[in-house]
Structure formats: structure tokens, C-alpha cells
Amino acid sequence: MEERIHYLLQQFSAKTLSPAEREELLALVDNGSTILSSEIVKMIVAEEDCITEVVEERWNPVLNKILTIDKPKAAPRRILMNTIKWAAAAVVFITLSVTGYISLNKKKEHVFVTDVAPGKNKAILTLADGRKISLSDATTGDIAKEAGLSITKTADGQLVYHIAESENVDDTRVNTITTPKGGQWQIRLPDGSTVWLNAASSIQYSLNIGIAKQRLVRLDGEAYFEVAKDKSHPFIVETDKQSVEVLGTHFNINSYRDEMVTKTTLLEGSVRVLHKSTNQSEILKPGEQSIVSLTGIDVKEADVDEAIAWKNGYFMFDNERHASILRKVARWYNVEIEYADPEAKNVMYYGTVSRFEKISKVLTKLEQTGKVRFDIKGNTIIVHKE
Secondary structure (H helix, E strand, O other): OHHHHHHHHHHHHOOOOOHHHHHHHHHHHHOOOHHHHHHHHHHHHHHOOOHHHHHHHHHHHHHHHHHOOOOOOOOHHHHHHHHHHHHHHHHHHHHHHHHHHHHHHHOOOOOOOOOOOOOEEOOEEEOOOOOEEEOOOOOOEEEEEEOOEEEEEOOOOOEEEEEOOOOOOOOOOEEEEEEOOOEEEEEEOOOOOEEEEOOOEEEEEEOOOOOOOOEEEEEEEEEEEEOOOOOOOOEEEEOOOEEEEEOOOEEEEEEOOOOOOEEEEEEEOOEEEEEOOOOOEEEEOOOEEEEEOOOOEEEEEOOHHHHOOOOOOEEEEEEEEHHHHHHHHHHHHOOEEEEOOHHHHHOEEEEEEEOOOOHHHHHHHHHOOOOEEEEEEOOEEEEEEO
């Protein structure tokens, strides 16, 4: 029941309740469900630290929104009495419950003896001739020169390619940019497209991408793309499971090899996703996400904020399994994950936390569920089921 209420509240917050779900939530409100209030409290604690600010600034408006939904026809006096009764009970319950819940959970929190710093901007550029350059260590200005080509690093860290007009760049010459665990990088490709590369990822592209008939890049890991519009030169992103073709658009691809599926989330424009094994293809519209598995492609409505949260500097977890959450944490903080109790992998979590906090801050947030506990030993995070 709690999981169902949690789902309804999330759908309500995202304004995606179906008519049937709307009636279901209204029924819980009319019945004065204490389970509903309890679930709101858990969601509060997962995201907030201050009791007073939570109740007054965030959740009173949420309660008011729920209470002002148009309800099914009924006697006016009954609606008024139910509304007043529920509003009073809910506010009192939430105020007291938040205080008690946080106090109870604070007793379970512990101080981590060691800590791990978050990731930062760092990447390696591998040139066509095999030379490797640390982009984070390279100084501003020219960083490499090849026949007919020079590469410059700007003050904001982007790479600028200069190709001599008389030079015919060989199609087989490619550059690769790789981020390690604990690294990320923003890239401006020779065609003017911009790519944000997440941790433990790489992107490979030909040096003639700005003039090629097809602007082809190969991705391993996760990246967010803002593609320069050029209708006569389609932009194609290849991964191990899929091919994505675009003309000019903004989208995110998550294609880590340790994930079971590849996810493509479209923010604007249009893309065509092709499954390499089944040859199934789907065209995405803005706000949609394709999920490529071994058997085919599924398309669903996307939580765009969640899909690109990493690019905007935070983790966002929407009722997500700890196994999935901790893979993201491991990539960004460059740590190993060890499960003292494998059942901890299946604990679900909802919340948001900055990617630029030390790892102890992230783990403390996850511990607020009261269902897991963490220990940090060197470069390893040990996960316990409570």
C-alpha cells in the first residue's frame, strides 16, 4: 500500500495522474488516510533537513494543491467538512511526524571516519597517432598539431579544431576523449556540436566530422548532446546496442556496459533509434525515452529532469533500486561497492542530492530510509541491510 501511495504522490507532483489514479488519490484524501501522510513524511525526510521549512514552505502548498482538486460531485456540506477535517488532521500529523521521524532517524546516523571527494573535470584526449593528452592538465592554447590540423584548448576547457582549407583530412583519422571514473568533460566537436561526457565514458569521432556526409560518433558510457543543425549532414551516434540518427536536437544517451539496457531521452527535436540486433526502429518525440534491451525497443514518457540530472550537477533518484543508484555513485566517486547483504540491492529510494558533495553526504541521504547502512573502508563502500 505504501509503495502505491508513493507512486500516486509522485504522479501528482509530476502532473501525470491518469483519471483513475486521480480518483484513487482523492479517495485517500477523503478517507483521511494516515498512510498517505506517513508517505509524505518519508518523502520530506528523503529530501529536506529543516523541519520548519519543510512544513511551512514546501508541504503546506502541496497539501493545499491536493485539497483544491475538483472532486466528484457530492453534498457541499460533506465536501467542506471532509476538507476541513482532513486539512487540520494532515497538517498536525505531518508537523508532529516530521519531528519524530527525523529525530528517530538521526539516532541511526553515524559519522563516517573517512570520506571521498566528488569527481571533477578531467579527461584524456587520444590523438589519431596514438598520443595521449590530459585535458585537465593541459594549459590554455595550442595543445596538439598534426598534418593540416591544430587543436586548441580554450579558457573554459573546450577544444577547438583548426583544419587548413587546402587539407583533405583522411576519413580514417579519429580522436577519442575518455573520462575516467570520477571525471567528466564538455566537448565542442569540429562540426559545432556540444557534448557533455559523464564519468567512465568515451566518445570517438573522425577529424573530418565537420564536412563528412554523415557526422558519425561512437559512444561508450553516457553523454548529453546538443547537435549543430545541418540537414544535409545527419548526425549519428553509435553504441554497442543501438544507432541514433538526428538532424539537430538535444538528447541524452545512457549506454554503460554494466547496465542491462540503453536509454535515449529526447529533450527537443527528433531522433530515430535503431536496434542493431533486431533492426527495430522507433522515432522519438520530445519528452520520450527509448529503452533498448536484448529483445527490442520500448518507448515511454520520460522524466527529463532525472535523465539529465548528472549534467546539471546532481543525482536524482525516482523510486530507484540501490543497485542502480550505487553504480552511479561508484562511477562518479571512483569507488568500489561491496554488499555485506545482497538484499540491500533491492531497497528503493526517492530523492535528490548534489554530485559535488563528499560521498558521506550522499550516503547519509540514502541511510535516511532506515533500510540501509554504509561503511567506508579506503576506496570501498560496504552496504548493509538494516
